[in-house]
Amino acid sequence: MNKTDTKLVRGNLVDIISREIYGAVVTISDGKISKTERTGIVESNYILPGFIDAHVHIESSMCTPLNFGAAACKHGTIGIVADPHEIANVLGVEGIDFMVNNAKEAPFYYWIGVPSCVPATPFESAGAVIDAATTEKLLKREDLHFLAEMMNYPGVLNKDPEVIGKLNAAKRANKPVDGHFPTGNGKALEDYIANGISTDHECATLEEGRDRCRNGMFVQIREGSAAKNFNALHPLLKEFPGKVMFCSDDIHPNTLMERHINGLVKRAVGLGYDVFDVLRAASYNQAKHYSIPAGFLQVGDNADFIITEDLYSFTVKSTFVKGVCIYDGSNVSFPAKETSRPNRFAIDPITVSDLGIKAISDKMRVIVCSDGNLDTFEEIMEPTTNEGYAVSDTTKDVIKMVVLNRYQKAAPAIGFIKGTGIKRGAMAQSITHDSHNIIAIGTTDRELADAINEVIINKGGISVVNGEEKETLSLPVAGLISPLPLDQIDIQYKKLESKMVELETTLSSLQMTLSFMSLLVIPAIKLGDKGLFDGKNFRFTNLFV
Numbered sequence: 001m002n003k004t005d006t007k008l009v010r011g012n013l014v015d016i017i018s019r020e021i022y023g024a025v026v027t028i029s030d031g032k033i034s035k036t037e038r039t040g041i042v043e044s045n046y047i048l049p050g051f052i053d054a055h056v057h058i059e060s061s062m063c064t065p066l067n068f069g070a071a072a073c074k075h076g077t078i079g080i081v082a083d084p085h086e087i088a089n090v091l092g093v094e095g096i097d098f099m100v101n102n103a104k105e106a107p108f109y110y111w112i113g114v115p116s117c118v119p120a121t122p123f124e125s126a127g128a129v130i131d132a133a134t135t136e137k138l139l140k141r142e143d144l145h146f147l148a149e150m151m152n153y154p155g156v157l158n159k160d161p162e163v164i165g166k167l168n169a170a171k172r173a174n175k176p177v178d179g180h181f182p183t184g185n186g187k188a189l190e191d192y193i194a195n196g197i198s199t200d201h202e203c204a205t206l207e208e209g210r211d212r213c214r215n216g217m218f219v220q221i222r223e224g225s226a227a228k229n230f231n232a233l234h235p236l237l238k239e240f241p242g243k244v245m246f247c248s249d250d251i252h253p254n255t256l257m258e259r260h261i262n263g264l265v266k267r268a269v270g271l272g273y274d275v276f277d278v279l280r281a282a283s284y285n286q287a288k289h290y291s292i293p294a295g296f297l298q299v300g301d302n303a304d305f306i307i308t309e310d311l312y313s314f315t316v317k318s319t320f321v322k323g324v325c326i327y328d329g330s331n332v333s334f335p336a337k338e339t340s341r342p343n344r345f346a347i348d349p350i351t352v353s354d355l356g357i358k359a360i361s362d363k364m365r366v367i368v369c370s371d372g373n374l375d376t377f378e379e380i381m382e383p384t385t386n387e388g389y390a391v392s393d394t395t396k397d398v399i400k401m402v403v404l405n406r407y408q409k410a411a412p413a414i415g416f417i418k419g420t421g422i423k424r425g426a427m428a429q430s431i432t433h434d435s436h437n438i439i440a441i442g443t444t445d446r447e448l449a450d451a452i453n454e455v456i457i458n459k460g461g462i463s464v465v466n467g468e469e470k471e472t473l474s475l476p477v478a479g480l481i482s483p484l485p486l487d488q489i490d491i492q493y494k495k496l497e498s499k500m501v502e503l504e505t506t507l508s509s510l511q512m513t514l515s516f517m518s519l520l521v522i523p524a525i526k527l528g529d530k531g532l533f534d535g536k537n538f539r540f541t542n543l544f545v
Helices: 066-074 086-090 095-103 133-137 153-157 160-174 187-194 206-214 251-257 261-270 276-289 444-457 484-502 510-515
Strands: 006-015 018-027 032-038 044-048 051-056 076-080 109-112 145-150 175-178 197-200 218-222 244-247 304-308 316-321 324-327 362-368 373-381 382-384 389-390 398-404 414-416 426-429 438-442 461-466 467-473 525-529 529-532
Touching: 006 304, 018 044, 051 218, 051 244, 051 261, 051 276, 066 076, 066 095, 066 251, 066 261, 066 316, 066 324, 066 484, 076 276, 076 316, 086 095, 095 109, 095 133, 109 461, 145 160, 153 160, 153 187, 187 197, 187 206, 206 218, 218 276, 218 373, 244 251, 244 261, 244 276, 251 484, 261 276, 276 362, 362 525, 373 414, 373 525, 398 444, 398 525, 414 525, 414 529, 426 510, 438 444, 438 510, 444 461, 461 484, 467 484, 484 510
Parallel strands: 006 044, 051 076, 076 109, 145 175, 175 197, 197 218, 218 244, 362 414
Antiparallel strands: 006 018, 018 032, 044 304, 304 316, 316 324, 362 373, 382 389, 398 414, 398 438, 426 438, 426 461, 461 467, 525 529
């Protein structure tokens, strides 16, 4: 259907404004709801508002914005509130512009914000800086709609001039500010909120969620590929139905193939929560908070809705945006678009000799990771050596880890990690929160070098090496994103996963765990491109004790 056509859609209309469900014929004219007429009978399908993801980093899906929307609409999603934090840390404003321009003209609500933390910390090498002055300019743009998650909560509480400058810029632009406050409740939270920060997706306990809602915050219940908080927070749907939103935060290709916000809707209704409250958390609350002009089946609204078989499985039969059917149960109607490939890689391939490190002590610090946990802890161990060099030891589950600055030539930072379980081979990737340098682990220096060089040659990607066998997923857009559609990315990603299994990792996702082992702001010990970092005391530390 073209936007200018008139069309009739029949089904049980789920009106989340009046909180009633009734058989209806909905008339769509010029992309708007022009009339709803009650039929007086129970219809076979259900017409309900489309879903909106309240907080997502598109880059985690490895998709372009256009291809993300084409995949998500199959699950009933009509819009996303997107923080381009990852690509901005690589490319700065150029990365933000790529996301905005790639999404243009697509029949989907891409509500893109201005990243607040570029770079994320001063302790690592990033590709760009977005300061308060640049933030002010960006927030004046009509195609950028909010200040994205303020991760630098110490800067907020300590009144860092740059941080406060960004917050004040959002106030002057009259645009919302997203939060990121993982440190509990109390006065610190109140002070954080007092700076105009209105959402949080980092609370992990019910009491934290309640405290945020009581203090006027919106809680974004997160269920992504890594962090999952729905089980802890779902009672908020009943207690604070007007203050809850559903989001994914970081969603990987295999997860997005299976579900999106519809998965949370199905689970919440299955637990017995009021369907109107659930649908508000899936759409209405975020639309109103962020001023997204999505329609909610009222006369005069944009004709944005989905058709489902029922109100328990939420199987999507079709998805409409502004009167256009963008998914008909089989096919997606999105414009074809040539993808530009902005990137920032300024290094040459390395050699095996670059990866050697002399054991200067009989004690060294080892990063200990665990499955599904971004936190690590430190263990002091005796290094296994070969001709005076510290090397991997699979019998102790201690594997060499490398972080290499991709923005300029520099010596690699070297450490050791315990808990991956790998027995052979190596893996490297240019997805490394938050600065996205190259991170790699490997049982031998030869395989480590091969995996790292695969990433360098491809100008970004994920590579698994096992002896002479190599499998690489190329990510030529900023070293984070593939121009391919999601189903093709998923096929390649599954090949990588099968190769990871051959390394005998004990982690459910070696790739995901590795991507966070350079996230210096999460304790206790991580490896950045400048060396081993003590996340508790916020300072660098030595590998050897």
